[in-house]
Amino acid sequence: MSRENFLPNWSGAGWVSRVPDAWRAPLVHLALAWAGLLGLAARDWVTMADKWWNISTYNHVVFVPFIVGWLVWTRRAELAQLAPVPWWPGVIAAAGALFLWLLGTIAGVNSVSQLGAVAMLQACVAALLGPRIIAALLFPLGFMLFLVPFGDELVPALQMITAKLVIELTHWSGIPAVIDGVFIDTPAGLFEVAEACSGVKFLVAMIALGVLVMHTCFTSWKRRAVFMAAAIALPILANGVRAWGTIYIAQSQGVEFAAGFDHIFYGWIFFALVVFVLLAAAWRWFDRSPEDLAPDIEAIRRSPLLAALSGMTMRGTPALAGILALGLLFAAWAALASGGEARLPERIALPDVPGWQRVDYAPTAAWEPRATGAQHRLLGRYRNAAGQEVDVFVAVYARQGDGREASAFGEGALRPDTAWRWLAPGDGGPEVQADYLLASGQVKRLAETSYRNGGLTTGSNARLKLATMANRLLLSRNPTILAILSSEQHEGQDAAQSIAAFRADLGDEGEWMDRIAGLR
DSSP: OOTTSSSSSTTHHHHHHHHHHHHHHHHHHHHHHHHHHHHHHHHHHHHHHHHHHOOOOGGGGGGHHEEEEEHHHHHHHHTTTTTOOHHHHHHHHHHHHHHHHHHHHTTHHHHHHHHHHHHHHHHHHOOOOOOOOHHHTHHHHHHEEEEEOOOGGGHHHHHHHHHHHHHHHHHHOOOOOOEEETTEETEEEEEEEGGGGGHHHHHHHHHHHHHHHHHOOOOOHHHHHHHHHHHHHHHHHHHHHHHHHHHHHHHHHHHHHHHHHHHHSSSSHHHHHHHHHHHHHHHGGOOOOOOOOOOOOOEEEEEHHHHHHHHHHHHHHHHHHHHHHHHHHHHHHHHHHHSSSOOSOOOOOOOOOOTTEEEEOOOOOOOOOOOTTOOOOEEEEETTTTTEEEEEEEESOOOOOOOOTTTSOOOOOOOOTSSSSEEEEEBBBBEEEEEEEEETTEEEEEEEEEEEEETEESOHHHHHHHHHHHHHHHTOOOOEEEEEEEEBTTTBHHHHHHHHHHHHHHOOHHHHHHHHTTOO
């Protein structure tokens, strides 16, 4: 069938008549399955759409649905030459996607539930159209994964990389500077490589663009690999140059002028220049014509593997019914697992610690961790005979969920609405997440965070999420405890040594946290 003959006539029945007979029922089944699963995961899709539209890091994702539609449209004539078949392994894949969505939903991990929501739609294509259609649409379906907002977890690492690039460039340009974590002190003032300066929005947008260009402009896998490496490295390096440029201009023109220039010239204008440089440099090595994006239909037809897989068929209506029934089952499971709370005592208190006594809490700069949704919160200061002081914050949660997660962004030791800024990672361990914080460019403190859930004590957000998932799946009701040991760093007191001394006298930290929560 020619590409022209497959163009739709938008006049009602004329449009339907141009859809090949073999495709009509499967497309109806696919539309019904997608409608049902979009409704099931409506909260996730609304959350994703809100991020696409309102958070600059993810503005590029708005174009992903249109790109996927265009990629499918370019394959329309080739798809018409294949016959879709309902495929029972695809129903199993749909169950797997629903299970992934369930895990994210009950643990309150949006990135996991959103990935599951996208995977549901992909699995429906496999279940209702079959393996040959999957082979023909492999790249468009894979590109749908960019609908899931990702990148926030890269911010701390990108901040550190950018800060190291900036200090090297600053020294190279002859400007005296001292670096402390993500803060750079120069004659013109103190500069912070803040989260907004990490370059994460350029990087995630460039990764999506790089994958698209890699597919549409190259056939050689070696060239694709080199191009993707450049697409990842270039925005990181360019962001370091951008941040250094701000500091360099500030030395002669002042901080306010440099900040204004940064906001006007940099941003998406700078990103556009970086994209232009990347594409201009790669242009001569493009080896794929834009007209040559169609899949190799003959290869798909002749593939022994696809032929064998295509034999695993079932009827379309039972496949659709199975997907929708699975959706209802997992929705009910999610509702049961997300309900209920652990039983907690009405009151809790900070216990005595051998060799330490409670003293008035009087921080040099106001500091109080955030624990949204916690049923109990405690904050106090301990001092030993050597004069070492440690601040202790404990929060106890009856349950974890959306809006009440102990490890969510903005929760814990670093509140985004205060004068405190993240400075650098500390020397933690498997049971501790250590971070140095800085307030007003002067007051430094070390905060060591631990989480307790059941028998698990960890400083890892990921391990806490996995423990929460396991508890919810089994319909158990374990409370979650957040404990932060913190100490100010100043002359005469090393924060890390103070916390280590307190921890040594504390005994088993997991048991200590359980006693505070009334579990022992």
